[in-house]
Amino acid sequence: MELYTAFAQSAQTNSERTALIWEKENLIYSELLERCNTIGNMLKKRNSQRRHIALLAPNSPHFIYGLFGILGSGQIAIPFNPLLNPEELANLLVHSDSKELLYDPFLKEKAEQAVQLTGLDIELLSIPELLETRQPNNKNLSPDIGEDEASMILYTSGTTGNPKGVILSHKNIHSNYLSFKSVLDFQPIDTFICSLPLHHTYAMTVNLFGSLLIGARLMLFSQFDPRKIVEALLTEPNVIYAAVSPMLMMLARFAPEDAAKNHRLRYVISGGGPLPDEVFYAFQKKYNHEILQGYGLTETSPVVTYNRPGKNKIGTIGPVLPGVEVQIRSEQGELLGTDEIGELCVRGDLVMKGYYKDPEGTRNAFYDGNWLRTSDMASIDEDGYIKIAGRLKDLIISGGENIYPQEVEDTLIKHPAVHEAAVVAQPDRLRSEIPHAFIVLVEEAKGKIKETELRKFCREHLAEYKIPEAFTFLDEMPRTAKGTVEKKELRRRLEKA
Numbered sequence: 001m002e003l004y005t006a007f008a009q010s011a012q013t014n015s016e017r018t019a020l021i022w023e024k025e026n027l028i029y030s031e032l033l034e035r036c037n038t039i040g041n042m043l044k045k046r047n048s049q050r051r052h053i054a055l056l057a058p059n060s061p062h063f064i065y066g067l068f069g070i071l072g073s074g075q076i077a078i079p080f081n082p083l084l085n086p087e088e089l090a091n092l093l094v095h096s097d098s099k100e101l102l103y104d105p106f107l108k109e110k111a112e113q114a115v116q117l118t119g120l121d122i123e124l125l126s127i128p129e130l131l132e133t134r135q136p137n138n139k140n141l142s143p144d145i146g147e148d149e150a151s152m153i154l155y156t157s158g159t160t161g162n163p164k165g166v167i168l169s170h171k172n173i174h175s176n177y178l179s180f181k182s183v184l185d186f187q188p189i190d191t192f193i194c195s196l197p198l199h200h201t202y203a204m205t206v207n208l209f210g211s212l213l214i215g216a217r218l219m220l221f222s223q224f225d226p227r228k229i230v231e232a233l234l235t236e237p238n239v240i241y242a243a244v245s246p247m248l249m250m251l252a253r254f255a256p257e258d259a260a261k262n263h264r265l266r267y268v269i270s271g272g273g274p275l276p277d278e279v280f281y282a283f284q285k286k287y288n289h290e291i292l293q294g295y296g297l298t299e300t301s302p303v304v305t306y307n308r309p310g311k312n313k314i315g316t317i318g319p320v321l322p323g324v325e326v327q328i329r330s331e332q333g334e335l336l337g338t339d340e341i342g343e344l345c346v347r348g349d350l351v352m353k354g355y356y357k358d359p360e361g362t363r364n365a366f367y368d369g370n371w372l373r374t375s376d377m378a379s380i381d382e383d384g385y386i387k388i389a390g391r392l393k394d395l396i397i398s399g400g401e402n403i404y405p406q407e408v409e410d411t412l413i414k415h416p417a418v419h420e421a422a423v424v425a426q427p428d429r430l431r432s433e434i435p436h437a438f439i440v441l442v443e444e445a446k447g448k449i450k451e452t453e454l455r456k457f458c459r460e461h462l463a464e465y466k467i468p469e470a471f472t473f474l475d476e477m478p479r480t481a482k483g484t485v486e487k488k489e490l491r492r493r494l495e496k497a
Contacts, residue, residue, distance in 0.1 A: 002147050002170045004040070004072040006213050008033060008140050014188060014215035021219040022061050029215070032064070038134045039069025039102075039127065040141045050145075052097050052153070054078040054122075055199075056089070056111050057104035059222045062127040063198045064208065066102045069130075072141035077152040078165075079199040083463040086110055090117035092155055095163045096356065100125055147171040153356050154201055156298045156402055165356030166298045168201075175349035176301040177209045179321040183306055184240070184267055184292075188215040191236040191264075195221040195229055196243065201302040202272050202400070206242045216240075226250040233287075234262050242269040244400035245279045246430045248291060252282040260288035267309065271296060272400030273432045274388065280314055293317055295388065299365070299372055301350045305386055319384040324348040328380055333367060341389045344378040345371040394487070396423075399431040401465045408435055408468065411461045415454060417445035420477055422485045423468060426494050437468035438490050440477055 011019070011033035019029040027035075043053065053070045055077055057063035063079075070077040078096045080089055082104075093101065093114060100123045103111040108126070115122045151173060153165040192211035196203035198220075211218040219232060224247055233239055233251070243251075248270060256262075268283070268291045275293040283291055292309065295317035296302030304326070307318035320326050327335060328342040336342040351372045354362035365373055375392040396403040405423035412421035419442045426436035441449055451471035458467045478489040 001174050002071075002143060002145060003151055003174060003209070004036075004068055004141060004143055006174060007036075007068055007209075008072075010213050010215050012140075017188065017215060018217050019212060020061060020064065021217060023222075025061065027061070032061075032212075033140070034134070034138055035061075035065045035131060036068035036072060037138050037141060039065050039130050040072030041135070041138060042130050042133055043069060043073040043075060043100075044141070047099075050074060050076070051099045052076045052078055054080060054093060054096060054098035054101040055103075056080045056082060056101060056107050056114075057127065057198075058082045058106060059194070059198050059220055060104055060106070061220070062104040064212075065131065066127050067198075067208075070102070071151060072143055074141075074143035074145050076150050079152065079154065079204075081155070081197070081199050081463070082107055082110075083197075083465060085461065085463060086113035086117055087461060088463065089114035092163055092165075093118050093122060094120065096153055096155075096165060098122060102127055102130075145170070147174065150353060154199075154298050164358070164361070167353040167356050168301055169353055172301045172350055172352060173205060173209065175323065176205055176303055176321075177213060179323050179350070180206065180303045180306070181210065181214065182322055183308060184269075186210055186214045186216065186240070187238070190214075190216040190238045190240050190266060191219055192216055193219045193221070193229065193232050193236065193239055193241045195224040195247065196272075196400070200272075200400070201298045202242065202296065205302060206269065206271075210240070224250075226254040230254050230256070230259070233265060234259065235264065237264055238266045239264050240267045240269070241265065242271065244272040245270055245275045245432065246399050248275075248283050249279045249430060252279070252286045255286035259286050263287050263289065265289050267292060269294065269306075271303070273397045276429070276432075277314065278429075295376075295386070297374060299352045299374075300346055300348075301352070304346050304350070307385075313383070313385045316381075316385040316387045317378075318386065320386075321350075324350060326380070326386065327371060328378060329367065338382050339379050341377055341379045343392060344374045344376045344386070344388075346374060347371050394424075396425040396433050396435050398428070398433050398435065398465060403435055403466050405435070408437065408458070408462065408466055411458055412437060412439065412454065414461070415457050417441050417449045418454070420485075422477060422487060422490060424487050424490050424494070426470070428469075434469040435466065436494060437471045438477065439471055439473050440475070441473065446473075 011029040015030040019032040020027040147170045151170040194207040270293045294306035325347040327345045377389040408423045409421045420440040425433040428434045478486040
């Protein structure tokens with residue numbers, strides 16, 4: 001089903017129920033739908049042709065109004081990470097061919113700078129100003145689009161080199177929502193507590209669509225505040241809380257002594273990266289409640305697997321969702337058997353249409369045309385539970401955020417004192433992984449440049465979460481026989497340190 005219609009039907013069925021709780025504002029479904037319709041009707045009036053519309057908003061109601069407004073007007077939404085700096089946003093605006101940028105006033109300056117840097121005629125639209133144009137006959141929208149058409153393009157990184165825009169259809173996302181809902185049995189009486197960033201596919205499918213398409217309550221936090229989240233876990237009814245493992249560890253630390261007796265938890269969901277055993281047991285000890293770990297990626301809308309309530313196998317990402325197929329393949333593409341480690345491949349309605357403006361990248365992402373290569377190494381046991389063993393890609397996942405080493409390396413090499421840079425993942429107990437940069441300086445800069453200067457330089461060009469936590473200065477990089485940097489050796493050096 002097309003996403004706006006699914007939301008509108010839910011809003012009409014649950015018109016007087018609470019839809020959104022944000023700070024001191026409570027909206028019922030009819031009010032939320034009306035505001036989304038206002039944005040959608042205005043966008044439709046501006047241009048009847050289908051186009052790409054970017055969205056820049058933090059965790060606030062404005063993100064929801066903007067997203068459903070874009071979808072309801074029949075356009076393709078391009079939600080951006082609000083943590084990106086103007087230079088990164090400008091690159092994505094250009095690559096995505098966005099014609100307009102809807103923004104939250106909190107990010108007005110960043111939005112203006114980004115558009116200016118593009119040098120293109122991209123129109124800036126303030127979401128609150130669009131809301132002021134509300135008309136008395138603000139009727140529901142009827143987007144004339146099929147479920148197989150693109151609903152949005154999600155960027156997996158702000159990389160300046162090769163941005164990866166994942167094209168997801170309405171069917172991709174809606175089918176994934178239905179599969180996920182069937183496993184966890186979402187109900188209108190549930191309260192979804194969201195402290196994950198809404199622009200990310202994890203929060204979007206599990207929290208945003210998960211709550212609003214079923215008629216439940218969405219309690220939205222602008223940022224992760226462990227004290228406020230703990231309070232909500234203890235006071236709100238029928239709580240569903242999705243998080244990354246560092247958040248869950250913090251909630252265990254801030255839990256009061258009587259949390260196990262007084263919490264209102266229904267499901268606690270972990271995704272966006274590995275769930276260390278110590279986090280699972282620390283949380284269980286404080287709340288006497290299990291964490292259900294799952295797995296997904298932007299290219300799969302995102303949820304592929306999840307542990308089932310009461311059938312939790314710790315250390316695994318669970319079995320696949322209904323309607324999803326997986327295979328394990330060797331480096332040569334051959335199918336592997338039970339408990340054999342190889343690349344995890346996925347097939348089903350949840351799998352993306354492809355990468356925007358990257359036909360070669362799209363072809364390389366699939367086996368046999370429809371088996372998505374995840375680049376994650378995994379094995380499947382005799383019960384169908386999957387365990388991640390590592391990654392083929394160089395991708396760093398830090399606290400649920402994707403960091404592409406090449407982007408950080410390309411930034412560092414722009415510094416006049418840097419001759420060569422290599423960035424690898426360093427294990428971190430709280431965030432799973434953090435970026436660590438190995439640097440070879442030009443001769444005249446050796447002994448003169450400190451890591452504080454390089455960190456400051458990165459901060460001028462990269463989002464904060466991408467900046468290396470530590471720097472190691474080398475006289476020369478270790479190299480393979482082909483002459484490329486031997487990152488395995490760099491990782492070994494970190495393990496020995």
